Amino acid sequence: MAAVSAMEVQVTQGERQPDFTQWLSTLRAMPVVLLDLDRATTPGKNVPRPHWVVDDIRHEGASFYVRVTAAPHSRRRDHESLMAPVTTLVSGVKSLRRDPELPAFFSEDTVRRLLDVANPRDGIREVSVAAVNGAVGPYEALDEVVREHARTAVRQAEKSIGSITGRLTALNATSKGLRIALHDPVSRRTVKGTAPLSLKEDLRMWWDHRVTLRGTITRNQAGQALMIAVRDAELMPESAPMGGPVADQLYGADENWTGGMSVDDYVSRVRRRA
Structure with a gap:
């Protein structure tokens, strides 16, 4: 029997039964x-995206359980890649409970949409999520700690001029300019932003390629990039130039290059000066 890629959502009601419209709104995002x-986890221009369908709904005690699974046509993808967004979501909730920062593979928009799911509504006290991979769970609750850390993670703290390098994963033209998305493999996060229409042709040709975007970067209090207002862009090589140094050759080259600071603290300080 083929492995099933699924997720279960637990909706716990409050003191009274949930309003039907509010119950649907909780699940809509x-x-x-x-x-x-x-x-974010499986980038690419021509990757077939999974279509999620309801597989089961049940009511036990004060909780409703909704199980969704990837539709059969989605299984042109392998099981591991189909499970990636589910397991990333569950691990992201755990990360938000621990730290007020964007989890790996989460963009600012993703966190805001998760907040739409998490916020209590009429008759709904709490929402939890779990991966279904042979067995269910454990459930991770979108509780008040997660919600508060999520709000902090997307709160703008500073703006500075800088650059971000990654793979261009989205490009949409509007009457006011371009909306773009860039996946940074180093931070494992997607940064969204805007760009002038004058860059449309270049960025269209550079879709799904490595680019460096320069402009005004908005960051949260942890120094993570939330968005970028692009001023110019540059196409980058897909790999290091032939004969150039590789990471293994650079390790240990200068044992005190951070001045005694941890790498994370040093990078955070450099970003704040950018």
Whole structure:
């Protein structure tokens, strides 16, 4: 029997039964969250995206359980890649409970959409999520700690001029300019932003390629990039030039290059000066 890629959502009611419209609103943002995370964990222009369908609904005690699974046509993808957005979502909730920072593979938009799911509504006290991979769970609750850390993670703290290098994963033209998304493999996060229409042709040709975007970067209090207002862009080589140094050759080259600071603290300080 083929492995099933699925997720279960637990909706716990409050003192009274949940309002039907509010119950639907709680679940409405979840497919978009999964799509965001699927594009981040399995990037690519021609990757077939999974279509999530309801597989089971049940009511036990004060909780409703909704199980969603990837539709059969989605299984042109392997099981591991289909499970990636689900397991990334669950691990992201755990990360948000621990730290007020963007989890790996989460963009600012993803966190805001997760907040739409997490916020209590009429008759709904709490929402939890779990991966279904042979067995269910454990459930991770979108509780008040997670919600508060999520709000902090997307709160703008500073703006500075800088650059971000990664793979261009989205490009949409509007009457006011371009909306773009860049996946940074180093931070394992997607940064969204805007760009002038004058860059449209260049960015269209550079879709799904490595680029460096320069402009005004908005960061949260942890120094993570939330968005970028692009001023110019440059196409980058897909790999290091032939004969150039590789990481293994640079390790240990200068044992005190951070001045005694940890690498994370040093990078955070450099970003704040950018």
